[in-house]
Every structure is written in structure tokens, then in C-alpha cells.
Amino acid sequence: MLLSAPLMLVIIGLGSLLAQWLAWLLKVPAILPLLLFGVVLGPVTHVIVPDALFGELLFPLVSISVAIILFEGALTLRIDEVRGLGGVVRNLVSVGMLVTFSVISLACWWLLGFDPELAALVGAVTVVTGPTVIAPLMRVVRPNAAINQVLRWEGIVIDPVGAIFTLLVFEFITLRQHAESVLHLGWTLGTTVVAGLLIGSVFGYVLGVALRRVWLPGYLQNLGVLAIMLTAFGLSNAVADESGMLTVTVMGIWLANMRDVDTSDILEFKEELSAILISALFIILAARLDIQALMGMGWPLVALLLVVQFIARPLCIAVSTWRSALPLRDRLLLCWIAPRGIVAAAVSSLFALTLQRMNYPHADKLVTVVFAIIIGTVVLQSLTSRGIARWLGVQQQAPRGVLIVGANSVARMLAGVLIKQNIPVRLTDSSWEYYRQARMEGIPAYYGNAWSEHAENYLDLSGTSQVLALSPNRHQNALAVYHFGHIFGEDNVYAVRSGAALKGGDGHENSRFRRHEVLFNSAATYSKLTSLIAKGATIKATRLNESFGWVDYLEKNKGIIPLFALRENDRLVPLKEGNTPPVPCTLIALVQNEPEPVI
Numbered sequence: 001m002l003l004s005a006p007l008m009l010v011i012i013g014l015g016s017l018l019a020q021w022l023a024w025l026l027k028v029p030a031i032l033p034l035l036l037f038g039v040v041l042g043p044v045t046h047v048i049v050p051d052a053l054f055g056e057l058l059f060p061l062v063s064i065s066v067a068i069i070l071f072e073g074a075l076t077l078r079i080d081e082v083r084g085l086g087g088v089v090r091n092l093v094s095v096g097m098l099v100t101f102s103v104i105s106l107a108c109w110w111l112l113g114f115d116p117e118l119a120a121l122v123g124a125v126t127v128v129t130g131p132t133v134i135a136p137l138m139r140v141v142r143p144n145a146a147i148n149q150v151l152r153w154e155g156i157v158i159d160p161v162g163a164i165f166t167l168l169v170f171e172f173i174t175l176r177q178h179a180e181s182v183l184h185l186g187w188t189l190g191t192t193v194v195a196g197l198l199i200g201s202v203f204g205y206v207l208g209v210a211l212r213r214v215w216l217p218g219y220l221q222n223l224g225v226l227a228i229m230l231t232a233f234g235l236s237n238a239v240a241d242e243s244g245m246l247t248v249t250v251m252g253i254w255l256a257n258m259r260d261v262d263t264s265d266i267l268e269f270k271e272e273l274s275a276i277l278i279s280a281l282f283i284i285l286a287a288r289l290d291i292q293a294l295m296g297m298g299w300p301l302v303a304l305l306l307v308v309q310f311i312a313r314p315l316c317i318a319v320s321t322w323r324s325a326l327p328l329r330d331r332l333l334l335c336w337i338a339p340r341g342i343v344a345a346a347v348s349s350l351f352a353l354t355l356q357r358m359n360y361p362h363a364d365k366l367v368t369v370v371f372a373i374i375i376g377t378v379v380l381q382s383l384t385s386r387g388i389a390r391w392l393g394v395q396q397q398a399p400r401g402v403l404i405v406g407a408n409s410v411a412r413m414l415a416g417v418l419i420k421q422n423i424p425v426r427l428t429d430s431s432w433e434y435y436r437q438a439r440m441e442g443i444p445a446y447y448g449n450a451w452s453e454h455a456e457n458y459l460d461l462s463g464t465s466q467v468l469a470l471s472p473n474r475h476q477n478a479l480a481v482y483h484f485g486h487i488f489g490e491d492n493v494y495a496v497r498s499g500a501a502l503k504g505g506d507g508h509e510n511s512r513f514r515r516h517e518v519l520f521n522s523a524a525t526y527s528k529l530t531s532l533i534a535k536g537a538t539i540k541a542t543r544l545n546e547s548f549g550w551v552d553y554l555e556k557n558k559g560i561i562p563l564f565a566l567r568e569n570d571r572l573v574p575l576k577e578g579n580t581p582p583v584p585c586t587l588i589a590l591v592q593n594e595p596e597p598v599i
Contacts, residue, residue, distance in 0.1 A: 008053050015041060016279035024486070027140070029133040031341055032378055034279060035371070038286020048287040059353045062285070065277045066350045067233045067248045068226075072274045073159040073343065074252025075267050089153045091320035093161050097127045099319050101165075103312040108369065111300045111307070117173040118362060124169040125348045126308070126373050128162035130341035131155040131457035133378060137339065139487070141385045142396045142462045147330050151337055156457060160249055163343055167246045168193070170351055174242060174358065195240035200250025203232035207251070208258035222269040242354065267454060275453065278342055285349040285367070293368050301369065305376040313338045329392045337385055339378045344370055401425065401463040402572065405450055405480040406470040407434035410529045413539045414470070414563070415443045417588055421541055421566060424463055428455070429471075451483035464488065466572055468519070469495035472526050494519050494574055498526035521577035524561050529590065532561075537592045539563065545584040559592035
């Protein structure tokens, strides 16, 4: 029995929420539960029937959703960051990408019997990894800094670069179907590319000027950007068929690299919108997956997965790391990790729909093969990468880094002391001034909200073990506690007392957050610490041992506020009111007078 359209839409929304929540709970890439929910609701139980639900609207819905996803990804590509990348990452997103494309294309043609054009399209779609699958995997695997940096930046940069490459391959294939000659093909392809580049650049520039000169009020900014982006998408497709995807990608890159244009609010809005679209889109697309066709491909499909894992990726790494300083063990782990993600699934589904509308033979197999590669790489690498990293000896030892939410004077002074004790520290703050001051003092810092999707992809937490919420905003401290308490454990997240009490609907203070406000004594609130530092107090580290203990320290220092005890295992122990520092340890305290020289 076919359910009503409103009920199916409700089930898609609820399934999206449950899948994302399950991914958060299990700390796995969201793509896995989303695909699982889609398959269960679609081909297994037939609760969701996308073609019956959306009809002729399915193609426009997928097309617009993919355009928004590509635009959001392009907004993260800054040319100056690409120039600053190491040679290995540049090779991975250029020559390495071409090697991956060639190997997978040949494997599809030879093993699956695909036409050369369709095989090339599979190869192009599957060159993209993406930060949404890499970032969660890095927190679990915890490879050394070199591997972590290479994999993260490869996923970030290859997202828009691979999308542009895939679009060009797709344009060549589709236009070739209607080309009367090679000359006509070249002219049509050139027209499509020029239209995409020109319209994307013009709209990107005009939108950038509008944002720079504040032609749109703040409350209309996000809506205006979305409307103008979709206008460029529709206009480009009207001028040259299938050029809209290239247009929005170019538009996003142009906007991201204009001077004096702040895209942080836009990017945050697009992230939230993309998360909604991706969740629903994946369930819809997975519900259309033909399980029988997937099973019917049998061993040739298994052989293709083996080629992707054991031939394409190792060859890509071998070419990209040629003459680099990376040790062999690092290269071996890089050979293993390359999960495919969101862009591959979304773009392949859109292209399959387009090819089906053109009556292209075997177009439906495109999604089947791409989804099989996504599932195979994500599941295999999620289950095995941590063990392989440990076996190769490239996994970080027990993490001992500290993430401090806040880059104010208290946070910066504490970070400086911890850095001198060889503790890795990173500050985060949404205040540009505090962020700038931290960078000027040589302290690693991230600009933005530490719990945002952007931070999920860009903020490296693989070496972090503890989180200190030192923001003057108690609400931000609470968000940090709730977010990072799930990732690092409730016992490794602490907050300073600041602001008014957080009360629930019953008027009582939030007890869950209250138990994390354990930093320092009851009088050492954020405002008190800030006031003392403004009056000349400093945070200092002193070594306590059997010959110079806590009592001796108190005799030499008056008016101190004990903050932390740094144990031999590099763990920070917050010193609560009335606690005596364990000996031996390094005492970190706020000193209001000038003590004797410290060790």
C-alpha cells in the first residue's frame, strides 16, 4: 500500500533526524546511517517510493540540492590556502586525481563492461573524498601530524576541484551524444564551459560587491545569496544546457576569494541548509537504489572495489609522494585511507537522472556502482584504519592536547604557560579581535564556533584530550561542554564560572552544565580572573616536589589562585576549592604578587 505524500515526507524528515543522531551517537560518518535508512525505507520495505512521491519534480529537486551543496563546498576553497599547501597535497588534487580517475575508469570498462563514457564518469565521480567522511575518521584513527594534515587538506581541496573536473567530464559525455562532428563537439563543450565560467564569475563579483557595500540588510543576506545563486544556476542552464553546476561552483570560489568580503555568516547558513538537504537527499536517493542490480553485478563489482582500494589509491599516493620526505610508513597509511562521501553520491545521482532522461544505456548502473564504492570504502576503512595505523606505528600516542574555547586575556595567558610546558594548545573564538591577538602572540587559534560544521572539517582535534571552556559567555561555554563532552568524555571537559545561571523551563539552573563549572574556586569567576590580570596578575608554572612542596610555595607566594596541577602524564587536573596539589607536579596558578623565580 502506497502511503500518502505528506506521510512519506514526514518519514523522510524523521529518518533524516534519526540517522544524523545515530551518526553522532556512534561517532561515525553520517553518510552510513543515512544510506542505511534510505535502503531500509526504500527497496527493503517500500515505505518511501521517491518516483511516486515527487514525479517530475524529482530531477529539479536533486539538481537544486546538488547545486547548493557544490556552492557551499566552493565557498571553502581559498586560493591562498592552496598555495600554502605542501607539494604532496597539491599533487594529490592534480596528478594524483588524474591517476585515480584513469585507474577506476579502466577498471569499470574492463571488469563491468561499461561503455568508455560511462566508465569515465564513474572514475570522475569517485575521485572525491571530502571532509565530511575524513574528519570523523581522523578523530578515531589519530595518525601523526603529517598524515593528518595531508588527508584533511586533500579532502577539503579535492571537494570543489574534483567537482569541477567531474562536471567537465560529464559535459563532454552528454554533449558528445548530440554532436554532429568533432568540431561541433568542441564548439558545444567550449560554449558550455565559457557560459559556466563567465556567468559564475559575473554573478560572484556582483554578489561580492553587494555584500561588501551592504546593499542587503543583515536579515536578508542569507536569503539574498541563496536566491542570487539559484538565479545564476537557472540562467546558466537556460543559456547552455547542464552548465549551471559549473556556474555555482565558480561563483562560490570567486566569492570566497574576493577581498573584504566576509562569507562566514553565509557559510554557516549554507552549512545548515546543506546538512538538511544532504540528510533528506541521501535517504531519497538511497531509497531509489536497486538492490537486485547491486547484487546482480556480483564478483566483478567486488573486483572493482579491490581495484579502488589496492591499486588506484596506492598508485595515486606513489605518484603524489614521489621524492617527498614522507616516511614509507606514512605513505602506506595514506594508501589505505580514501573514503568516498557526499559529493560522489549526490553528483552521481544527479548525473544518472540526467542520463536516464536522455535514454542513455545503463545509466541506472552509475548510481549502483558509485554507492557500492562509497559503502565499501567507508565501512572497510572505518573498521580497519585505526588498527593499521597502530600496526604501522604512525598513530599518535595518548593525546595530551588542550582545546580552549575562548581567546580572551585569561585564555591566552593560560595557553602561553601550557605551551611552555610542551602541552599542545589551540584556542577557538568567534571574536576576530581575540583571534587576531592570539595569532600575534604565536598561539595556534581557530576563528569561529568550535561546534560548527566548519570546525568539524577544519579544526584538528586528533591530538586533543581535554577541553577548557573559558569564554565570558556562559551560553557558549554550555554549548562547548555539551558538544565536546560527547566526543572526549564528560570527565575531560571543564568550564569556568561566567555570566548568569542557565535555567531551564522550570526556573531551576541546568544541573548538567553546572557540574562541569568546576574550574578554580567559587570566587575565581571569569570576571574576577580578567580583573586581576588587568591589574598586573600573571599565570605562572612552578615545580612542586618533596623538597619544595605546597606549604613552601604558600610561604613564598601570597594572594594566589591555584588553577591546575600538571601531572607527570601531562594531564591537567583542575584544582577545586580546598584541594591540595598532588606532589610531585607542576602547579599552574594566578599570582597577584611577584614571587621568587620559578622553575
